[in-house]
Each structure stands twice: as structure tokens, then as C-alpha cells.
Amino acid sequence: MSNLWFLYIFFAALLIFTGLYCLLTMRNLIKLFIAVEIISKGVSLAIVATGAVKNNILLAQSLAITYIVVEVALVATALALIINIYKKNKSLDVRLLSKLKG
């Protein structure tokens, strides 16, 4: 069981690394948000896999469902923000955001 847990957490860490790399290096706002989604996939994989390995799959599933609902609310809000930023700046370049005053 320990090996199985290691396998899932290993791949979850890989997903989180992939997302973090994109967050740190990319400039397109939509790409950055895709990176957030990839990180959240890694987290939900870690939650469900840990639950399955530790015989707590029912609790892990309910936590994963809560997490997915939070993710959807986050996506809806963030994409609305991205559209608003695009309407204002006519670009999705994240570097332009540093020019904002306020």
C-alpha cells in the first residue's frame, strides 16, 4: 500500500510542479489560469489517493467534491476578471498589469 501511495503522491507532486513552473514563467493570463487548474488537479489527486490508501475513501470523496465546487467558483470569478482586464488593456499580457495605478 505504501508503494501505491508513493506512486500517486509522486505524480501529484509532478502536476503541482508543472503548474508552478507555468505560473512562474508564462505571461499569458489564460495560461496562468490553466496552471492554477493543473495545480488543483494535483491536489485533488493527492486527497483522493490518500483517502483510498488509508481506507478513508468516503471522507476523501466528500472533501474532493467540496474542493471541486470551490474550484468552479474560482474559475468563474477569475475568468470574468480576465475578460474585464482584456476589455481594459486589449491584451492578456500579465506584465501590463504592473502598470496599473491605484
Place this chain on the structure above:
Amino acid sequence: MAIQIILLCGLVIFSALAILLRDLIKAALSLAVASLLLGIIFFRLAAPYAAVFEISVVAGLITVLFILTIALTKKGDEITEARLVKLAFPVFLILFLVIDGLVMKSLLQKIPALPSGPESGTFGEVLWKQRTFDLVAQVGVILAGVLAVLALFRKKEEDKDE
């Protein structure tokens, strides 16, 4: 075990494609395929409810939202990413693979996790009776999301009226 490894490798490959592909529509579709694979992994881990949510909500709804946003922001594709970013990604990934393989096993023994032991009852009992407060919080989060989207778009309409 072999099928699980193939599914997990596919998940990482499609996630990597989602950030490396230049075309945003293709990137969003890669993300959807990654969600689908994650849903299949959940099914195989005996978590059917989480799998259904993952496939219907994340692979379905979120992909639609992404494609809608990409369609509304057509010039998003024109941003050029630094060339070094894509070239350096495999190098960093291999470096992380090695570190992950070496460190994770010893870390797992130290990290506290959910207690082992058989669970009683059904999924419905756990979700509705044990995690009732989570459900209340979920309703709050959905309401907050809806209000945030309404507020963000209402502001624009007021600007147009002026």
C-alpha cells in the same frame, strides 16, 4: 498497477501539453483530456462520486468556460512567451523527477495523513451527516462566485451607460 501508471503518465503529459501548446483552444482541450484521465483514475480508486464530479464539472463546465473566455479574448494568442521557458521545461521536469523520486518516499513517512481504519456507512451518510458544515460552506462559495461575476459584469454596463 500498469494501467494506473499509464493513466497517471497520460495525466502529466496532457497537463504539460496544456501549458506548452501555443494555441489556447488546444491547451484548454488538453486540460479537458487531463481531467477526463483524472476522473478515470478516481473511478479506479473506488471514488465514483468524485469521478463523476471531476468529469462533468471540471472536464465539461470548466472547459466550456475556458473556451468561451478564449473566444472573447481573441488577441490572447498573440502574446509571445520567452523561448527559453519551453526549452528549459523538460530539463527542470527531469530534475524535479529525480528529486521527487529521492525525497518523496522519506517525506511520506513523516507527513501525518488521514487515520487508517475501515469506514462505516455510505457516501451519503458521510457527506450529509458528517460533513454538513462543508455543504453550507459550498453554498456560500457558489453564492460568492455568482455575486462576484454579477458585480464584475455590472460595472461594465454602468460604464457604457455613462
